Amino acid sequence: MSLLEVDKLTKNFGGLAAVSNVSLELNEGELVGLIGPNGAGKTTFFNLLTGVYKPTEGTIKLKVDDEMKELNGKRPDKINGMGLARTFQNIRLFPDMTVLENVQVAMHREDGNSMFSSIFRTSAYYETEKNMREEAFELLSIFDLAKHANDKARNLAYGQQRRLEIVRALATKPKILFLDEPAAGMNPNETADLTSLIAQIREQFNLTIVLIEHDMSLVMDICQRIYVLEYGRLIAEGTPKEIQSNEDVVRAYLGGDS
Ligand SMILES: Nc1ncnc2c1ncn2[C@@H]1O[C@H](COP(=O)(O)OP(=O)(O)OP(=O)(O)O)[C@@H](O)[C@H]1O
Structure with a gap:
């Protein structure tokens, strides 16, 4: 049984499908990367999983006490209480x-x-x-x-x-931690330190981590699996090695504005 199951998730903003028919699974203890060119739908996907947005279609299920419980329609604080925590692209401290x-x-x-x-x-x-x-x-x-x-x-x-x-985010004792561009704006030394910290906390807290990141060396270094979005659609999934040589991914990045 997976820890999180996303089935045919879609979010439309007017005529724009920001996330379109995305299905994926997360297993316990994994560190997974979510990449894609600017505007591919990565942050919208996090917003759907953490209850900030309601899906237009599709389901999100989390394993709770050996049962898959639906998260759709629950408030962000409820979802946080069930074990999903996140950081934001823009810093939101007090x-x-x-x-x-x-x-x-x-x-x-x-x-x-x-x-x-x-x-x-x-x-x-x-x-x-x-x-x-x-x-x-x-x-x-x-x-x-x-x-x-x-x-x-x-x-x-x-x-x-x-x-x-x-x-x-860790203080809320999550099962799954979603990090939205944690290294954005950091210098190479800070990024390297952060990379090893992320790997360390995953082990120490037995966490599942999903990482949105434009810094490819960080993603390729620490992620076990990577999902790739383009125009809201999932175009590839695989190990860092598989993703680096995937033709669709290379095309999306060379043809995109990232
Ligand atoms: N609240 C909203 N209302 C209307 N359109 C939105 C909204 N949020 C996102 N979008 C649009 O949905 C698409 C996906 O945006 P999103 O921010 O999820 O992409 P992203 O992959 O996270 O991009 P980036 O890497 O630049 O952060 C974009 O075209 C964006 O303009």
Whole structure:
């Protein structure tokens, strides 16, 4: 049984089919690349999976307790609670909160405390708060951000802000992490560091990761499988080696504007 099954997914914006009849599967623990020229439908595909957009047609199913549950029509926060987390192409942090607070806000979505224990600050409340703080620091350390825990997010360097976005997504304890161009705007050193971090967190947290990325060396280096979109359609699927020599993919890239 796959972890996620997408069947004939379509999203139309007026007359434009941004995603058209796309079917694919994700298996547990995989690191999968999603590539394609500008405007191919990659971000729209992420938006469909994470509940930002409702599909025009098709189904999305996630394995929950050995059953495939449909995600269509569920709200983004519900989908997040079921185990799908994402980052965005444009950084979306709370700039005036500290780095630690940014992570804690993401965790609070699922802290499990009742309203009673939150209002009356019971010992259970303090225990949960303490555990969350420790977990937040653990995650920040992995991404070399613990020393900035009390800095305002807006004062972090660009590459650090991008890493903090990934920490925030991880703080929701996902099964599947969708990363939308995590290396965009990074220099080659930052990109290389990020590449090894992505591979590391996949192993450490037993995650399935889907990566949209224009940096081909990053995608080819770490992805086990790659899906290729062009004009909303899936035109190829395979290992990095297969994709590099796929005629349709070469044509899409040479003929496209990417
Ligand atoms: N909300 C929207 N309303 C109308 N059209 C949209 C909307 N979102 C995306 N599109 C269109 O859908 C198509 C796919 O866009 P999308 O952003 O998903 O592509 P992409 O592959 O992520 O591109 P890029 O690599 O440039 O980020 C584009 O033609 C885009 O203009």
